[in-house]
């Protein structure tokens with residue numbers, strides 16, 4: 001039996017997220033898009049509404065939302081403002097390895113406090129020389145007695161400057177390459193964490209993105225997640241969980257653009273009639289509506305597989321790639337429907353175009369998603385060198 005209907009709880013969740021996005025995010029989106037202040041007030045309200053800790057298991061006082069629930073609210077929040085959504089999503093990205101790989105003690109010590117008091121977390125994988133090739137990261141964590149000493153630099157870290165907790169990927173056995181990578185839980189107050197330049201970004205300007213350096217940062221051995229050498233797997237499994245929500249964000253941004261474009265097309269009169277009556281505009285709108293539905297179904301399917309505990313590397317990659325490419329195409333088409341006004345900052349369309357672009361880059365570029373998909377679809381090739 002295939003059932004596409006949402007449960008009553010899921011409908012209520014979606015309505016709550018939509019109302020939050022409409023009341024708290026959308027009206028503040030242009031203000032925080034200027035990029036000169038962090039949306040502390042909106043994040044505090046997002047915490048109070050339970051969005052920031054929604055995926056932390058109920059056993060640790062979190063919302064315990066399933067992956068399907070998460071993509072449903074992700075679409076709504078990104079519809080409100082992709083930049084603010086990124087702040088919430090990046091925190092979940094850092095919580096995920098703890099609830100997937102942490103011990104009960106680690107979950108109590110590091111996740112539970114986030115459910116009592118507003119706070120954000122950051123996932124520190126990328127380095128200047130190790131972007132798509134994350135296995136080549138150079139940050140080291142050398143064991144000294146009962147602790148690890150972390151040294152190295154990370155770049156493009158979302159929430160890096162505002163987080164209370166970091167998940168840091170570092171190599172504990174550099175000779176082993178990617179198989180030497182380990183993941184550590186690092187509290188913000190640990191000496192030696194240096195926050196570097198804050199990036200001046202094209203879009204998602206409500207989010208904080210920084211360079212970070214770890215200078216002799218000492219963490220107790222019990223802050224290791226899983227085992228030594230498991231870090232690459234921790235990162236990849238985490239991304240399997242978080243890529244569908246990026247696809248959902250693409251659907252939310254595309255939907256926001258389409259809603260604006262439909263309203264505009266119905267009221268903008270040229271040659272004596274609303275431009276929505278020109279078949280060119282109407283067909284564009286039909287095409288975009290179709291693609292938005294298709295992307296949502298890919299996203300829901302990937303999330304459903306996750307909830308069933310089934311393997312979903314390919315499907316998560318498809319959801320992320322299709323959803324973000326859709327956002328890029330749709331926002332550009334909708335900007336075109338606005339004509340010259342779409343190009344002006346007074347109208348919301350140019351922000352949506354800028355915001356879409358990042359969805360194709362972070363959490364693994366869409367080229368990397370195509371690599372993941374093609375490897376699985378093509379399978380092993382005899383005689384491949």
Ligand SMILES: Cc1cc2nc3c(=O)[nH]c(=O)nc-3n(C[C@H](O)[C@H](O)[C@H](O)COP(=O)(O)OP(=O)(O)OC[C@H]3O[C@@H](n4cnc5c(N)ncnc54)[C@H](O)[C@@H]3O)c2cc1C
Nearest residue numbers: 123124125126131132156157158209362363364365367368
């Ligand atoms: C605003 C922002 C926020 C971010 N937040 C975080 C965060 O919180 N934590 C974190 O760890 N990282 C974060 N990132 C990093 C992001 O995940 C990387 O930028 C991304 O993985 C790509 O790495 P790169 O920028 O080094 O590009 P590169 O890897 O240098 O890629 C450059 C180009 O080459 C292509 N390419 C690379 N390898 C291949 C290949 N094998 N086949 C085909 N094409 C390929 C890429 O697709 C891309 O088009 C963030 C990035 C941005 C821009």
